[in-house]
Amino acid sequence: MIKVGIVGGTGYTGVELLRLLAQHPDVRVTAITSRGDAGTPVASMFPSLRGRVDLAFEDPAAADLKQCDLVFFATPNGIAMQQAPALLEAGVRVIDLAADFRIRDVAEWEKWYGMKHACPEWVARAVYGLPEVYREQVKGAQLIANPGCYPTAVQLGFLPLVKAGLVDCGSLIADAKSGVSGAGRKAETHILFSEAADNFKAYGVPGHRHLPEIRQGLGQMAGAPVGLTFVPHLTPMIRGIHATLYARIGREADFQAAFEACYAAEPFVDVLPAKSHPETRSVRSANVCRIAVHRPQGGDTLVVLSVIDNLVKGAAGQAVQNMNIMFGLDETRGLCQLPLLP
Amino acid sequence: MIKVGIVGGTGYTGVELLRLLAQHPDVRVTAITSRGDAGTPVASMFPSLRGRVDLAFEDPAAADLKQCDLVFFATPNGIAMQQAPALLEAGVRVIDLAADFRIRDVAEWEKWYGMKHACPEWVARAVYGLPEVYREQVKGAQLIANPGCYPTAVQLGFLPLVKAGLVDCGSLIADAKSGVSGAGRKAETHILFSEAADNFKAYGVPGHRHLPEIRQGLGQMAGAPVGLTFVPHLTPMIRGIHATLYARIGREADFQAAFEACYAAEPFVDVLPAKSHPETRSVRSANVCRIAVHRPQGGDTLVVLSVIDNLVKGAAGQAVQNMNIMFGLDETRGLCQLPLLP
Amino acid sequence: MIKVGIVGGTGYTGVELLRLLAQHPDVRVTAITSRGDAGTPVASMFPSLRGRVDLAFEDPAAADLKQCDLVFFATPNGIAMQQAPALLEAGVRVIDLAADFRIRDVAEWEKWYGMKHACPEWVARAVYGLPEVYREQVKGAQLIANPGCYPTAVQLGFLPLVKAGLVDCGSLIADAKSGVSGAGRKAETHILFSEAADNFKAYGVPGHRHLPEIRQGLGQMAGAPVGLTFVPHLTPMIRGIHATLYARIGREADFQAAFEACYAAEPFVDVLPAKSHPETRSVRSANVCRIAVHRPQGGDTLVVLSVIDNLVKGAAGQAVQNMNIMFGLDETRGLCQLPLLP
């Protein structure tokens, strides 16, 4: 059994990690921390876990995380970079679900996140945990930067085109739509039910923190910097990301075949038949990315549709997938639950 | 492995059965029928099942259901009573998720359902599959009448009070609210998104088909006919039933303790601590009923709050629970997935 | 033109008042205050008002409210009782949309609202602004306590029965469901989209602040104290209250006729034909209460269904209706917009 700790378990990625780990046959969660809710039983905050999770939130200072084999950070940005190094130096493996270790260019990170980085040396040693691209590196990693939700959907959608040089990488467009849980479980006015329901809007058009992360990933696939316009939107649903991607064709190919070949061996990427339109609910609660590729009217622009559950393949599920790889387990271990539809 | 057939798999109870059975370690679904969609792969209608369910819908006439150990009917009312007898006579066990075998008084059934019953003799032999009340009978049953969704939530909420004679059974009130999936996957105007979203209404106040079913169940608990006012409502969510129950106190008792004692050994009924308010999402996708009992202001009226997922404990999950009991499996087999929250 | 001021305009009742008053032909809003947002143009907080409302929020200390003919308080509980007296003494009329002046028994108010009342003398002089009951008193009032949303729906639903002594007033039950905007525009976790969507729950069952207000109103109609069980619920829609009311018949009558007679002359109460089920969306955005009365199965219990838009007939619309009465205008002035459906 892998002894697992969770730092910051009161948000949506935290409770989703608990849901997945409590059903994972090779894991025992031994500690979960929360500064604000120390002492509260987890199941009294999240009644869905009643009878199945007996832990109480512990004060971070008191929790003995160093005896864990692996610690997940489900904290706001800026926490893991302060607390993870001590654990890493003690030999504990760490998966950070926040953004602290995602951007290799520390100056760029500091610009977008508005703070000084506390441990640039660990940024260099972190592995970006998108298994479909970096599986080999994940195997030997001690520190994983778990990808953001938008970046997962967008990178998996563009991968077969960009890696093979099939499209013009100077003018990629990612029009992405997220359910409201992507904004976290914070008491903020703009994500109140009465503000976000029966409403649709774009946000962050001048610049969103996931832009440099996506640009970095696509650039690595392409082997050169890419041009990307990224527009995120808030849509009135709880879970789900739908990325609609546009790319100018650079070289003719059988694009459907290219997608199918690229993902033929991937357990968690499902390429739909031609002419398909994946729905976010078809992946609700599951660690799956479903993708369709279109060439409307036979024109010069490809349209890729990529859907994930932002809390699973876009956060906690992908973190568990990375854990499985790091610990030599079957990659699908504990991640085979079927999507919930309707 | 139990060989299972499903008749009528294109509705919500059908796809939910598939979701649960595809993850059940002791079951193999060998046939699924649909008159209208014969030939269609199940996973092309329900993409959530892609890669996990390889069956195609078969024409009911062609399907060899008699070689199954168990057949579930997830059909509209009036179908099972016509098709189940041939299977039953061939020794196959049957669980009907519709209403054909729920009401023991056939004349009463015919009045509420507006049709002649095709096999009254099997009504008499059917067992009403509410395990918390009829577990022993379920063990030996060949034919199970799986309870309705409202009746499950309401009966489990009233059971500890009515069986022990703690309340006045002449004036019980059940004010119940259902998610829209309870109305099924039928193309009807009133359950369109644009009609049912951002809206709330009662329906069937003059008389709803679940009224005689609930009255029958409560009457059996009480040992005498009960007086019941039942008002169902449609609420803009996909899954979930919330029953708010009102009963006049007949005899003083520790009501919280009565609930806890009644359900102490039940794997799928969770009595919350005093002062709690169960949420429907705390049971979303899970085979659980959560219940709280209140005595507001110390008055003479008890208020019971009872929540289930209408498609799980209110339909497919309870059917699988009955299957487990019938086949001597652990009752929780295949039913331990955690609720999806948020 | 009536010169109107609004204190506390950044919540939902505030913006709804602005929507109605900006379209009222006899009103000019001359000042709107907000402690936290002084200086912000109203239309930059609420873009729906762009081009139609040119005011900016003013600091309460700076606003010259005494030159207004009427000031609406759309503030949290406990503010109006502190700020209204100075205005009242200066001859300004006041309508408080919060609860400060609703409960005549000051000790009772202090118990439920957890604070000392700042001006009990004005409680005695306030008129409870439910025009269908207190229209004559409203005409001459200087201070109106605008009713709560639940109390409006519940009192209008019970009025024809209780006033005429047709039901047993010792055991009334009000099972009420509210859209989330009823909880206000406060940054609180439990009303986040991802918490409140696709979910249903009761709350405040041990005791809700609207209980004493409803009990007071029903008691005045009945001429004696009443017994009331009140259970509010949160339902995933933005606007709307649906009250389902239960009463034991005390005296036989034509109940449909009693409702129609009671409300025959009322411009804002619509009694539906027998067997009807009013939907909350049928009153969305309009100052209307629609009501249906049922006697299920011809039994001894009546069921009344009463729907309002909580922000209109349950708050801002009713306040404008009171204003119209106070200033001798046609009661429907500025309140004739049709409901928005779908």
Add this chain to the structure above:
Amino acid sequence: MIKVGIVGGTGYTGVELLRLLAQHPDVRVTAITSRGDAGTPVASMFPSLRGRVDLAFEDPAAADLKQCDLVFFATPNGIAMQQAPALLEAGVRVIDLAADFRIRDVAEWEKWYGMKHACPEWVARAVYGLPEVYREQVKGAQLIANPGCYPTAVQLGFLPLVKAGLVDCGSLIADAKSGVSGAGRKAETHILFSEAADNFKAYGVPGHRHLPEIRQGLGQMAGAPVGLTFVPHLTPMIRGIHATLYARIGREADFQAAFEACYAAEPFVDVLPAKSHPETRSVRSANVCRIAVHRPQGGDTLVVLSVIDNLVKGAAGQAVQNMNIMFGLDETRGLCQLPLLP
């Protein structure tokens, strides 16, 4: 008073027309027809109209529409082209809210709509009713082709850029999201609440009927054919369209100023300040299009955000706007109601 008839009043554009026309000071609706619901009072199908609309649906054959000054067709595609000519020849003016007269190239229309056109001669005489582009022609028109909902949002968003030749018109992209009411009030499975709620998907990517309509309009603005990729999506809200438009800059300019200048005199187009993100709810129930233009990161791609209420500026409201222009009324007559927020 303008005597108005409505053909096909049982859908969402029909009931929305009724809502607007019942409040229009210069209009009297004298007839409304429905083949399937003849005899039914309008207010019994749409209770929101109780007490305000006294008409009953008439059989189309029986209705005397020739005495109307104006007839609106709120029918499915293919009806107006059969029934309008007789009215037009009798001198009645006609506004068709469906697509029968929108595409000037009849062969193109027949390809996309899959039927033979019944009156190509009237296509040539019809005016495309987008007042911001064709106001002068609308003034003298006898037959108006009222634009589609997506085409309205997309054309108004692109107009200032395309007309002035500021962008590369060979590779325009319109990523559009619609509320579910855009699919009409038809009993179809895919728009059931339980299918469309908590879900997001693209549809019609290979080709949607609004594509040729938008392409025609943009081509007329540009004076040459344009290249357009159009991807519509279904989003879980009732009303609203959000179009996110992408265009490569062709010529440097002050794009914010260009938008403001283009729409300075328009009563129903609102250009937001720089850096804004319009929300669909900011136009809910109102005949307004709100637009923002962005140039993310100072790059070579412009992003335009354009929102409308699909049933108002995208259908019934724009039809009333056209009526006002045709009859020489103030263009805003009857269209000044404020948006409903929240």
